[in-house]
Amino acid sequence: MADYYTPRGGLPPQTELTTDRAVFTQAYAVLPRGTMRDITTNRLPFWDETRLWTIARPLTGFAETFSQYIAEVGPGGGSDRPENNSEAESVLFVVDGELRLDLAGATHPLRAGSYVFLTPGEQWTLHNESAATATFHWIRKRYTPVDGLDAPESFVTHESDVEFGAMPGTDGAWCTQRFTDPDDVRHDMHVNIVTFEPGGAIPFPETHVMEHGLYVLEGKAVYLLNKDWVEVQEGDFMWLRAFCPQACYAGGPGRFRYLLYKDMHRHAPLSL
Template identity: 80%
Template sequence: MTSYATPAGGLPPQTQLTTDRAVFTEAYAVLPRGTMTDIVTSLLPFWDNTRLWVIARPLTGFSETFSQYIVEVSPGGGSDRPELNPAAEGVLFVVEGELRLTLDGNAHALTAGSYVFVPPAAQWTLHNDSDATATFHWIRKRYEVVEGIDAPPAFVTHDSEVVGGEMPGTDGAWTTQRFADPTDIRHDMHVNIVNFEPGGAIPFPETHVMEHGLYVLEGKAVYLLNRDWVEVQAGDFMWLRAFCPQACYAGGPGRFRYLLYKDVNRHALLNLP
């Protein structure tokens, strides 16, 4: 059965050492799962019985294109006005519990593994009618409008319904579940799940224009971030700036999986007079 990492919350005891794997550099950042405690949560307008960990936001020297939240909705919680910016698109990925979504008038029952694309200006609500906490990732980006190209429509699917595409020459050791058609130019961001079997690897330092947000859903690995090899595990988050070299080795004994954001299909923005 598939399982997904969620923040433990709480607060460590006074006896715990403060030395950890957390690091923030000019090329990447690592937020280990232990940094996501109760005292670093945030609240949002028009959300009831809900708290969240903001793990990426547009900031000089950090994320430039997106924000990412881990949202924890208690029983009875949710929102009738979840998104206040009509220019924002979003992806919701549920990692725990059950949620009731209405999206452009259509009702959807979401469970762990549910994936939702929310286009800009969509009308939606989200509520937890169950008696257990529900947790989801919410990735937001300002949609880059192109004259003559419509914004992509909303869709709802599930992790179990999207087959992983095998990366060439890997014999299935490295696969990617692509939730949006990679040839659909209407999309200006992709949020996929990348999977490695034990011992699977990215065998070269990828260096490219896409910015990444990377949340480890399952397993562990050693990840190359710029010049540093860093151990990561389920519940950790990584941010990689554009052109930051990256590679990895999956450490086993189980699969290594992560939720991956990247910006795609648009010209580089230019600072013109």
């Protein structure tokens, strides 16, 4: 079973050095895992025993299409009114603990590795009935409807049920687990897991219109962000605006994995 990095909050001692790897530029941002402390958490209405780290939100002139939370739900916590925006679609990805999802009249037990897609306007609830905290990523995007095209249905799966698709010519050193059909244009965002074996690489600077959020679930690597090679490790989050060049080299000793958001399958808007 995969072991996903999960933040625990806390506060460093007064003897700790302030210097860290956190950076925000015009092209990208890096939020190292050490930035996810008790004092950087937030609360939401109608969520009990729950705190969240907001690691991405739409910003004019930067990444504009999505928000991403890391939500920690204590025993007995959760929500009967989790979403207040009927236009929002969501992906939930559990990294620690156990949760109960009620969706469309069915109950789904969730555990680390569980993946949920929630179509806009879906009715759902989420609760922690265990004696330990549970943590999940919550990625939200305003769905972009297309006349004559239905919105995709909600679904629940687990990453262990999704095959590793090797990228061409990599002999399995670079793989992507795709939770939705890449040719299904009803979906206007993809949230996948990308895995590099030690020595695996993105061998060219990807430069494209899709915005990215990359949360490192496991391992470490050096990542090219615009013109900078940046060391990243499990628990770090990278936030890339459109057209930011990117590449990667995973030096090991273990595999390098991240949860990846990108916007997809829609015309570029012709006005700001």
